[in-house]
Amino acid sequence: MQYFFDGDNNLYGYGTEEREDGFTLPSKIRQMGAIEDGLKIYMEDYVYTYLYQYGKSAGGTEKLAALVGQHLVIDDQETLVICGAIQGKSAKEEGGSLRFGDETWEYIGSQMEKYFKGMTLVGWVHCQPGFGSLLMARDEEFHRAYFQERWQVLFVVDCLDKMDSFYIYQKESGGLQQAKGYFLYYEKNEEMQEYMLDHHVGKRKEAETAKPEPAAEEGERKRRRPTPEERIDAAQEIRRVLQKRAKAAEAAQKSRYTMLAAVSGMLCLVCVCMGFGFMKGLERLQSVENRLAAVQTSYTALAEDIEGVKSQAVFSAMALVTEDKESEETKKDETEEVRTHIVEEGETLGYISRKYYGDNSGVERIMEANGIEDANKIICGQELRIP
Incomplete structure (x- = not known):
């Protein structure tokens, strides 16, 4: 076949x-x-x-x-x-x-x-x-x-x-x-x-x-009864009518397809225009992002500069405080009166401390200033430096 x-x-x-x-x-x-x-x-x-x-x-x-x-x-x-x-x-x-x-x-x-x-x-x-x-x-x-x-x-x-x-x-x-x-x-x-x-x-x-x-x-x-020729003619007429209807339906279908194609084309055109608008919007958004990034970079650099200035100012202030303190101590040392005491018979460091400081709190200062290791080992006639 x-x-x-x-x-x-x-x-x-x-x-x-x-x-x-x-x-x-x-x-x-x-x-x-x-x-x-x-x-x-x-x-x-x-x-x-x-x-x-x-x-x-x-x-x-x-x-x-x-x-x-x-x-x-x-x-x-x-x-x-x-x-x-x-x-x-x-x-x-x-x-x-x-x-x-x-x-x-x-x-x-x-x-x-x-x-x-x-x-x-x-x-x-x-x-x-x-x-x-x-x-x-x-x-x-x-x-x-x-x-x-x-x-x-x-x-x-x-x-x-x-x-x-x-x-x-x-x-x-x-x-x-x-x-x-x-x-x-x-x-x-x-x-x-x-x-x-x-x-x-x-x-x-x-x-x-x-x-x-x-x-x-x-x-x-x-x-x-119909003759065979009449039966065939009638059947052919029926088929002709059906074919005519089928062609009319096909033409209507093509018309619908044409309309659908036109609507689809319009929708495609709208989509393309929307796409261009969307791309322009993306470009503008990218430009804004770039500007924001530049501002962020400038802000970071400015913050770093401010932090450096602050650190330098703090360091300078600390240095000034240290210098002032040392200067004050030097001046104190320079202005501090240097006293001496000659040990007499029967005197102890506790007696000497109460004499100059009013209590025993100066014993250790006297020992440190004179290099004495034992408070009980001082002798008569020994010269002591009283700080």
């Missing part, structure tokens, strides 16, 4: 692979999302298109549908081929959610017998406009109760936000998990085309219903 990428990077494949039992894989496919190991899901394009039309009809209310197709094992690969969708008419609300009722099951069975003979019920669809493609707990409960085959799937569609997801059984836990991707395939699907023509949900049918028709023409229209 050969592959190429189209403009929006979606993978397409061309070619055929035929099995020994006669089944042929789809010849043209488009990959939606990522494909992982496990169940591979192929959905025919008419089915996909019809489900989005069906979801938008009747004011975009909540709807259910059934999926029909084949479950196959191809080269040990489990494969699900979905080639039909049936409206879930007469669905009933249970616990705040729509569910298939008995009338719904009977209707699905009758439509399979009429349009999709030989096919199998492979899953169901929940259209929930405006609620995204998230799995609801009640949907999982319903699926586990009525779609118990491991290959039966749930397809959740939000036609307003254009979101959809398949949910499949997990191998380990048995719960439902979101499939990362699937394939859309394109080939002749007369069964689905016929069902779409008989159950049209677009605006054309509403217009035709509103327009009165002659009774004869209406009876003839009911009696005559």
Whole structure:
């Protein structure tokens, strides 16, 4: 099989692979999302298109549908081929959610017998406009109760936000998990085309219903089934309308992107201007810091000079005090009277001290001034210096 990428990077494949039992894989496919190991899901394009039309009809209310197709094992690969969708008419609300009722099951069975003979019920669809493609707990409960085959799937569609997801059984836990991707395939699907023509949900049918028709023409229209050419033309018209809507949506998306780019450019320009202002502010702040550093340096030098002057002044004052003290002592020594005493018989140093000082406090001074070591060793006639 050969592959190429189209403009929006979606993978397409061309070619055929035929099995020994006669089944042929789809010849043209488009990959939606990522494909992982496990169940591979192929959905025919008419089915996909019809489900989005069906979801938008009747004011975009909540709807259910059934999926029909084949479950196959191809080269040990489990494969699900979905080639039909049936409206879930007469669905009933249970616990705040729509569910298939008995009338719904009977209707699905009758439509399979009429349009999709030989096919199998492979899953169901929940259209929930405006609620995204998230799995609801009640949907999982319903699926586990009525779609118990491991290959039966749930397809959740939000036609307003254009979101959809398949949910499949997990191998380990048995719960439902979101499939990362699937394939859309394109080939002749007369069964689905016929069902779409008989159950049209677009605006054309509403217009035709509103327009009165002659009774004869209406009876003839009911009696005559569409020819294959008419079915193909109708399907092509449906696809043309969808492509036109897709292009309009793409143009609107581009317009939004252009506006977003312009706003982003303006924001970038504002950020650049703010950046320049911030840089100027940094330069001014750096200048202030440099000036503060210079002032700090000057203040430190001035403080050191003042400290040196103070130290010198203190040293000079101390020197003056010392000189004054020495001068006073010198003057005291110079002015102090030098006295002498001749020791007479019977005198002691204590007697001499009391004579000159009034008490015995001068004994040591007299001994020091005369070099006497023992106060009891003075002799008669000895000359003593009295300080």
